[in-house]
Amino acid sequence: MSETTAKEKQYLFDKPANIKRFFWIFYFVLVLLLVLDLLLPKHAIFPWENWPQFYAAFGFVSFVALVLAAKYVLRPLVMRKEDYYDE
């Protein structure tokens, strides 16, 4: 396998430097969003929408909670072998 990949053409994310570059841009955008949130005016409907960085925090926490719940609660309950219905 390593022989074939050595001969093969290098693709965009085969170079670790490109992955690093991608993440630096990503982090930069995140920081920019945190700053803009403080600077720009808000017109919230609910009071908590005015809390600084509300959406950033909610997005991150939701994602983590979703993944944890799916992995540790739902999966043990519902996961079966692929031939479960074939028996």
Place this chain on the structure above:
Amino acid sequence: MNSGLPPALVFIGGALVLPFLKGRIQAGFLLLLPVIGFLNLLQLSTGIHGIIAFWDYQLILARVDRLSLLFGYIFHLVAFLGAIYALHVRDDLEQMAGLVYAGSALGVVFAGDLLTLFVFWELLTVSSVFLIWNRRTRESLAAGFRYLLVHVVGGLCLLAGVTLQIHQTGSLAFEYIGLNGLATYLIFFGVGVNCAWPLLHPWLTDAYPEATVTGVIWLSAFTTKTAVYVLARGFPGTEVLIWIGTIMTAFPIFYAVIENDLRRVLAYSLINQVGFMVCGIGIGTPLAINGAISHAFNDILFKALLFMSIGAVLYRTGTTKATDLGGLYKTMPLTCICCIVGAASISAFPLFSGFVSKSMVMEAAALGDLRLIWFILLFASAGVLEHAGIKVPFFAFFSHDSGLRPKEAPWNMSLAMVLTAGLCIFIGSFPGPLYSLLPYPVDYEPYTAAHVIGQLQLLLFAALAFPLLLLSGIYPAEIRRINLDADWFYRRGGRLFYRIMDRALNGLNDRAEQVFSLGLAGWLGRRSRDLPFRLALLLLYPLWLARGLRGEELRKKRLALQQALADGASPLGIGAAVATAFLLLFIILSGLV
């Protein structure tokens, strides 16, 4: 005066012509038909057309207003895109089924009365199942039957509801229905089956991933969206829909996280998106209805795009299992980019189509002060990013290198994807044209600084969690497993029912056979064989007794008689005596009469 045909007839008529065409002419015809249909649609003025007298009633094949027109436009558009995507398919059955299916969806949307609605509703089910069966695998055959079974139940509910409704109101009219009384509940439930409400949903996640590569594009567009249309017309502002829709947005995302089959992930994602529409219809304000309808329009496009890109992967690699894919961006870059555009659209990134429609439903929920609903919808929005925004493109095109180096998608698939992706970006960047088609005047501006920043924060910080969870090993590994869902009740439950019926009914059958065919019939047979002997014995026994026969002699007489009757060698005298007795009996009886 207008000269247009009812839109359904263009497609269904086309389906009848299709088998007589072959090869390139057939392919050209398939592309042309949605265009002809669209031009026909433009000919139809607002109002009621295509009226057919049916006994004392009027059937209306084309009720044209802003709501039905918008669905008409998008159905023609997706039929056209789907036809490009399926241009390489040379299969009369699938193409015909697809055309009838598209025609039925248009039939439902333009139906002006409940009976027409029902007829096209059933045709929708019957034609669509061929798009599943035509995959021609054992799984698709079984899933197709289950699909049919569920929809037949839903269709029967609708029929019962429609019949009751007509009986009660004396009118066929399909206008606002609302929930009052059994008839309306039955209609509501019947529509809910097609809308994939929670617990009624597994037909979708069961069957769509087994459908053909090209058929699923149309499946994802028509069935659920016609149901959304019927809800929007018949049940706007029905409060229970708010909760039904909200649950629909929330529960599938958990399944999507742990699902291995990427087309099934998209099927769960479809339910999640339809949830936003159902919720909007439940809220029922002009803003919410506009949001629901425009989201249906956008969802048809970006969901088609996602199914197209994963379909191209399936077409080239033969699998959609996340465990078997990865690294495909290397040789399928165009498909990969189109998939990412679809992912960004469904996740509602600014400049992509989901952003300009989903936010209307969110805003309507906030303006209605539905706090809990709003939080769940926001949570579900982050969840969309997880499964459709990141998981689908990441596991198919990036992730670990599967070693697969498939060719780029065929030109027609690529063209369909590029056009659809272009539309997603266009609508997201310039929502004006879409807004101008909505049922209510739009007083909503999605591109405010606060909304853009808030949405980007929500999505990108959610996205930040993904690499962290992945690198820390917490993100659940893809496993070759299936996950039980509500279809367990009729797949396993069905088997249990079968077993119970088997035991009970076949047991009854066995017992009946024992008693009647083996026991009773044998007994009767033996008895009838004995009958002459017993009758003769009854007559002769008193005679013998009178003659003073006793004990051993009596037994000998009895045996001799039995032997004689069994051999058919009874003494003449007995025969004559019996005949005389019958004659006497006959004379006495006829004399009495």
